[in-house]
Amino acid sequence: MSHIDSLIAEDITAYLEAHENKSLLRFITCGSVDDGKSTLIGRLLYDSKMIFEDQLDALERDSKKQGTQGENIDFALLVDGLAAEREQGITIDVAYRFFSTDKRKFIVADTPGHEQYTRNMATGASTADLAILLIDARKGVLTQTRRHSFIASSLGIRKLVLAINKMDLVDYDEAVFKKIERDFLEFAEELSAGIEIQAIPMSALEGSNITGASDKTPWYNGPSLMEYLETVPVDDARISAPFRMPVQWVNRPNLDFRGFSGQIASGTIKPGDRVKTLPSAKETTIERVVVHGGDLDEAVAGQSVTLTFADEVDTSRGDVICIASDPAEVADQFQARVLWMADKDMLPGRRYLLKIGAKTVTATVLDLKFGIDVNTIQDKPAKTLGLNDFGVITLGLDQPIAFDPYDINRETGGFILIDRMTNNTVGLGLIDFALRRAGNIHWQALDVDREALAKQKEQKPAVLWFTGLSGSGKSTIANALQQKLFGLGKHTFVLDGDNVRHGLNRDLGFTDVDRVENIRRVSNVAKLMSDAGLITLVSFISPFRSERRMARNMMVDGEFVEVFVDTPLEVAEQRDVKGLYKRARAGEIKNFTGLDSPYEAPEDPEIQINTVEMTAEEAADQILNWMRERGWFEA
Amino acid sequence: MWGTTQIKQNWANSLTSQTHLDRLEAESIHIMREVAAEAENPVMLYSVGKDSAVMLHLAMKAFYPSIPPFPLMHVDTTWKFREMIEFRDRKAAEIGMDLIVHTNQEGIDDGVGPFTHGSAVHTDVMKTQALKQALDKYKFDVAFGGARRDEEKSRAKERVFSFRTAEHRWDPKNQRPELWNLYNARIHKGESIRCFPISNWTELDIWQYIRREQIEIVPLYYAAKRPVVEWEGSQIMLDDDRVPPELAKTAVEKYVRFRTLGCYPLTGAVESTADTLEDIIQEMLLTTSSERQGRTIDRDQAASMEKKKQEGYF
Numbered sequence: 001m002s003h004i005d006s007l008i009a010e011d012i013t014a015y016l017e018a019h020e021n022k023s024l025l026r027f028i029t030c031g032s033v034d035d036g037k038s039t040l041i042g043r044l045l046y047d048s049k050m051i052f053e054d055q056l057d058a059l060e061r062d063s064k065k066q067g068t069q070g071e072n073i074d075f076a077l078l079v080d081g082l083a084a085e086r087e088q089g090i091t092i093d094v095a096y097r098f099f100s101t102d103k104r105k106f107i108v109a110d111t112p113g114h115e116q117y118t119r120n121m122a123t124g125a126s127t128a129d130l131a132i133l134l135i136d137a138r139k140g141v142l143t144q145t146r147r148h149s150f151i152a153s154s155l156g157i158r159k160l161v162l163a164i165n166k167m168d169l170v171d172y173d174e175a176v177f178k179k180i181e182r183d184f185l186e187f188a189e190e191l192s193a194g195i196e197i198q199a200i201p202m203s204a205l206e207g208s209n210i211t212g213a214s215d216k217t218p219w220y221n222g223p224s225l226m227e228y229l230e231t232v233p234v235d236d237a238r239i240s241a242p243f244r245m246p247v248q249w250v251n252r253p254n255l256d257f258r259g260f261s262g263q264i265a266s267g268t269i270k271p272g273d274r275v276k277t278l279p280s281a282k283e284t285t286i287e288r289v290v291v292h293g294g295d296l297d298e299a300v301a302g303q304s305v306t307l308t309f310a311d312e313v314d315t316s317r318g319d320v321i322c323i324a325s326d327p328a329e330v331a332d333q334f335q336a337r338v339l340w341m342a343d344k345d346m347l348p349g350r351r352y353l354l355k356i357g358a359k360t361v362t363a364t365v366l367d368l369k370f371g372i373d374v375n376t377i378q379d380k381p382a383k384t385l386g387l388n389d390f391g392v393i394t395l396g397l398d399q400p401i402a403f404d405p406y407d408i409n410r411e412t413g414g415f416i417l418i419d420r421m422t423n424n425t426v427g428l429g430l431i432d433f434a435l436r437r438a439g440n441i442h443w444q445a446l447d448v449d450r451e452a453l454a455k456q457k458e459q460k461p462a463v464l465w466f467t468g469l470s471g472s473g474k475s476t477i478a479n480a481l482q483q484k485l486f487g488l489g490k491h492t493f494v495l496d497g498d499n500v501r502h503g504l505n506r507d508l509g510f511t512d513v514d515r516v517e518n519i520r521r522v523s524n525v526a527k528l529m530s531d532a533g534l535i536t537l538v539s540f541i542s543p544f545r546s547e548r549r550m551a552r553n554m555m556v557d558g559e560f561v562e563v564f565v566d567t568p569l570e571v572a573e574q575r576d577v578k579g580l581y582k583r584a585r586a587g588e589i590k591n592f593t594g595l596d597s598p599y600e601a602p603e604d605p606e607i608q609i610n611t612v613e614m615t616a617e618e619a620a621d622q623i624l625n626w627m628r629e630r631g632w633f634e635a
Numbered sequence: 636m637w638g639t640t641q642i643k644q645n646w647a648n649s650l651t652s653q654t655h656l657d658r659l660e661a662e663s664i665h666i667m668r669e670v671a672a673e674a675e676n677p678v679m680l681y682s683v684g685k686d687s688a689v690m691l692h693l694a695m696k697a698f699y700p701s702i703p704p705f706p707l708m709h710v711d712t713t714w715k716f717r718e719m720i721e722f723r724d725r726k727a728a729e730i731g732m733d734l735i736v737h738t739n740q741e742g743i744d745d746g747v748g749p750f751t752h753g754s755a756v757h758t759d760v761m762k763t764q765a766l767k768q769a770l771d772k773y774k775f776d777v778a779f780g781g782a783r784r785d786e787e788k789s790r791a792k793e794r795v796f797s798f799r800t801a802e803h804r805w806d807p808k809n810q811r812p813e814l815w816n817l818y819n820a821r822i823h824k825g826e827s828i829r830c831f832p833i834s835n836w837t838e839l840d841i842w843q844y845i846r847r848e849q850i851e852i853v854p855l856y857y858a859a860k861r862p863v864v865e866w867e868g869s870q871i872m873l874d875d876d877r878v879p880p881e882l883a884k885t886a887v888e889k890y891v892r893f894r895t896l897g898c899y900p901l902t903g904a905v906e907s908t909a910d911t912l913e914d915i916i917q918e919m920l921l922t923t924s925s926e927r928q929g930r931t932i933d934r935d936q937a938a939s940m941e942k943k944k945q946e947g948y949f
Binding site for chain 1: 653654655656657658660661662664665668669671672695696697698699700701702784785791792807810811812813814815816817819821822823834835837839843846847913914916917920921
């Protein structure tokens with residue numbers, strides 16, 4: 001590598017001193033492969049002499065093998081890392097690149113341009129100071145340009161470079177450039193306020209206006225791309241904002257030291273400052289600002305420090321330390337903009353984990369107010385949010401959190417949503433405002449119907465009706481199944497003779513009439529439980545087809561699952577776990593099913609268990625598989 | 636002219652602006668604290684190289700005045716430079732962190748080594764497999780590694796929190812999005828995370844930071860007169876008597892240093908007289924081949940690192 005910088009060879013120490021004090025600019029490049037995005041980044045790396053000779057050799061070799069530029073160097077190959085991407089010729093994921101010039105250091109997030117990769121772009125944008133929007137001069141402002149501008153500005157990027165590329169293909173025509181610039185400025189009025197836009201005519205392929213002024217565009221007086229990147233002020237809004245620091249880790253090496261470690265999200269802090277920890281809202285004074293190598297007189301946004309308090313104030317991970325005079329808000333219900341990042345849709349009523357700062361809480365999507373078409377920036381009605389959909393939602397949390405609106409403070413207003421089952425990050429969110437202050441317990445109107453109750457439990461209700469002779473193994477299997485369902489995080493309950501006949505049905509005997517009434521009552525209880533969203537396991541002999549049919553008809557279609565625990569009388573009698581058959585044979589028990597009272601085996605049960613051939617565990621697995629195959633656990 | 640520079644310096648040191656090294660340091664510390672707070676059983680993989688030295692230094696800063704709340708682990712192939720082992724043991728003792736050393740005993744029993752089995756087999760058995768064994772044995776859920784995104788193309792796309800299946804595989808198509816500085820460290824039992832707190836550092840950043848913070852590194856990075864032999868296109872150091880005798884006979888004393896440190900038979904020396912940090916940085920900035928080229932493992936085939944990583948190579 002050679003920064004063409006004679007200083008390196010002549011006075012390395014001076015070079016290092018200068019380089020050490022460079023600032024850092026993080027930017028994102030948006031556009032599709034067709035716009036020449038990877039080519040542009042490759043060109044920036046190449047022109048800033050960040051390519052080693054061995055990489056250049058490999059690049060020349062690869063260009064001939066896979067490139068799209070004939071015998072010329074295909075700069076895109078330099079940045080498209082993953083093998084699959086190289087084969088397909090598209091950039092799928094976010095890739096981070098590093099280069100520096102004499103003036104600045106840069107971290108580039110190279111993100112894909114197609115609509116299906118909107119989430120990847122948002123990921124890159126979340127940490128960027130500036131966005132370069134690539135536009136093919138032949139095509140002008142396209143839908144995707146609008147989409148990229150919207151996402152970049154939504155995520156808080158305030159500086160946009162309109163890189164009007166491929167000017168070589170329109171003969172460096174000023175009129176083409178001017179029209180595109182005008183079109184874009186007109187559209188940009190719909191974006192959030194306060195965005196600076198710089199349009200630059202260029203050709204990444206020919207290197208025009210990349211690092212220096214091009215003689216092909218004498219009509220253009222503005223900076224080249226590199227000049228702009230090197231000089232654009234990175235005004236750190238975080239420093240002038242009120243002090244915030246989420247507590248990441250409580251630092252307790254011994255009984256004499258108790259500090260709170262975190263990265264300052266915004267503002268400045270010094271010993272003697274009055275602070276408030278949220279959500280508890282207790283006030284104290286900063287005693288020390290501790291870092292390795294000595295305490296600081298003052299620390300600013302971006303620094304990772306450890307703070308100690310003058311008083312014992314109970315503070316733990318996830319709390320936010322704020323300047324007392326201007327603390328963050330505390331609430332447990334919000335309106336937020338959400339970008340959905342998972343294949344599985346976001347549904348109102350569903351619960352997710354929400355991580356903001358160092359705090360993770362449970363969040364319920366109360367309502368999806370509307371979707372936003374990322375291409376037109378227009379509201380559109382929506383019932384769910386799919387992958388890469390943008391929408392406005394209301395959220396309810398299980399506990400209050402400290403926050404600032406995202407547009408005011410990017411560090412304390414952004415959150416991620418995590419799927420509780422898969423642990424994947426499924427959405428990003430930008431808090432707009434609190435729906436109400438925490439404290440007045442009053443939830444948003446949400447119809448708490450059976451559907452909502454089931455969704456809350458993330459399951460599909462079912463009534464698993466185990467029927468079979470006494471001693472056939474119904475309860476044993478039901479209990480084994482309940483354990484497995486419990487292990488899967490499902491909400492269940494077992495209804496059997498033990499808990500029903502001793503209470504609700506203790507007035508009933510074993511006559512046919514009483515048996516029918518018994519089943520009628522149990523069916524009703526099971527129905528109520530399924531309305532509550534539970535998976536109910538009913539374990540009753542229930543010998544008559546007509547009563548089981550009555551139970552089936554009472555349930556919501558598809559929720560009644562008849563499980564025939566098929567054990568031949570001889571086997572059940574042989575097992576005789578409770579000694580009942582013996583007593584019945586001895587005439588001590590009347591109306592005993594299978595002996596002097598009939599058992600009508602199901603004709604078409606959903607599941608039939610042959611207990612002679614399998615254990616209760618295996619039977620439970622058979623039922624579980626049956627449910628899984630029918631999508632019971634995908635609710 | 637001098638006056639202007641002075642003013643600029645002061646301004647840069649004032650409250651309004653952090654330098655790029657400050658920003659990188661603060662980010663790495665933030666990442667380490669997240670792991671310490673969220674992981675049940677984290678470990679720091681310590682390779683004894685310069686990147687590990689920086690990572691360890693950052694860990695000390697992150698938790699000061701506490702000692703970093705996790706152990707160090709070194710996967711020892713038994714072919715590391717002797718100076719690395721001495722350095723490792725001394726450092727761990729100085730800081731007071733627990734040091735776990737793991738070696739693949741099966742590999743030892745089978746006599747696996749670079750001279751007898753070649754670099755690919757040796758690396759797979761003694762490094763990749765050994766690492767998996769160690770992670771399984773101690774049931775670590777998060778392991779810090781010192782990889783950087785600027786090292787190699789497939790690493791440029793790897794997350795800071797890089798998810799591994801229970802089989803230790805990396806799925807580049809199925810990575811969790813990482814937004815802002817909000818890291819999702821949630822995993823199921825058996826799964827694990829490789830966490831790369833210095834992802835955003837470049838090689839130059841590492842050297843500058845070592846210089847700024849005066850971090851001690853293994854002396855092998857500095858040029859000195861050392862016995863080397865030519866093997867498989869690289870100059871390797873005669874570190875012990877396991878070099879085949881006919882090869883050892885060809886040894887010559889040369890001023891060399893190492894740009895990366897690993898198993899001595901697989902780590903090519905470069906001829907150099909750079910024996911100060913400034914000289915090393917100068918040499919690096921003026922040199923014309925990238926850092927990893929000294930490592931035999933990358934040269935095998937295109938996209939080789941990506942393949943290795945999917946299989947569990949760090």
